[in-house]
Amino acid sequence: MAIDCIINNPPTMSSLKEQQTSLVFDALVLQHETNMPQQFIWPDHEKPNSQKSKELDVPTLDLGGFLSGHSGAVKEASNLVREACVNHGFFLVVNHGVDASLISDAQRYMDLFFELPLSKKQRAQRKVGESCGYASSFTGRFSSKLPWKETLSFHFSAEENSYNIVEEYFKKTSEEFVQLGKVYQDYCHAMSKLSLGIMELLGISLGVSRTHFKEFFKDNNSIMRLNYYPPCQKPDLTLGTGPHCDPTSLTILHQDKVSGLEVFVENEWRSITPNSNAFVVNIGDTFMALSNGRYKSCLHRAVVNNKSPRKSLAFFLCPKRDKVVSAPDELVDENNPRVYPDFTWSTFLEFTQKHYRADMNTLQAFSNWVQEKASRT
8 A cells, every 4th residue: 555545544443454564654755744644643641742852961071082091081081971871871972083074974875875765775675573774664563653764774793704794785785875885884883993992981980991891892793773854744743763772782873963862861851962073872771781780771762853854873882692791790799789681682682673662671671581581491
């Protein structure tokens, strides 16, 4: 069934299941529609407030001094990151060493993909149960509370024998995407390098070996995601991304000039204003487990607007898939017993893709699932 038929003739409850598989999120069509399909309308208690959210006071880390090894800068940066991660897990980094022209190209090349006709974007269509590929909302996976967005996700590996994994992915998908592969391969390498520096800082702030987390993630198998949020004629009814905590270890986000990111702090939603010179960094569930619960993975979401599209680049740092996620001994004692069972990232990823829709309770639900499986064996 074509999308215009769905828009003009909303499905009844009895026919919804049949039509779910044929619902398509075509941004070029839907951004002009005022009659929103029911699947994109969120419950009243989760709908965004029509009033502008207050801005979140996010600490800004100047990485220049830290990366150069200046002792005073190292202490200041570790104190700032500790305070942020204990409270809500979000902070900004500036003077990060990533080339501004590379960031600009990574933002610009998103248009070359998302402005393509839907049929061409679908050459990279994500398969059911997989974490990578093109996704037009979550149609086909969920039947309600669908996000108002398109995404393109792909794997990155820091292992030597996978040096060109991003380029190869784009080339295999379509010859038209070869140049995108080159840009995003370079961008992912820069994000991996930056994330390892941040991991070094996190180790210092937690009082473990400076190199502990850096070594843990040096051969990371991470995920890069391009997010595109088209304009929406009824932005108060839907969300670009629903409330969730990232199941990954660390997220490094670059926003364009359009606001949309909101974090749930002190029982209210607060916005983080875009800054082209800074990356927004936040702790994910996997690192919360590695820190034995000391650092927080915080609830956040994305809102949309009726005027401008919004784009963001998200690099999700993940361990090598077979690596065991376990808090270091320095963070476990009589007063701080081990909070989460040991697990591999591949098991957690499978849980989020096949068994559970990520929200604020993902890690706890996963922990329960792991323990239940263990008790049956």
